Amino acid sequence: MSERTKYLLDESDLPTHWYNLIPDLPEPPPPPLHPGTGQPSDPTIWRRSSPWA
Numbered sequence: 001m002s003e004r005t006k007y008l009l010d011e012s013d014l015p016t017h018w019y020n021l022i023p024d025l026p027e028p029p030p031p032p033l034h035p036g037t038g039q040p041s042d043p044t045i046w047r048r049s050s051p052w053a
Contacts, residue, residue, distance in 0.1 A: 022029065034041035 031040040031043075033039065
């Protein structure tokens with residue numbers, strides 16, 4: 001495994017604006033992979049585990 005790097009930022013250095021780049025991609029990103037199988041996961045799994053879904 002590669003070495004991890006941690007960046008500590010002052011509050012003044014934190015981003016104040018965010019940009020959602022997904023709508024500007026030429027094609028949709030691939031579906032998320034199931035961590036256990038490495039295969040594309042069923043979206044219903046994420047809806048059950050996400051408080052925002």
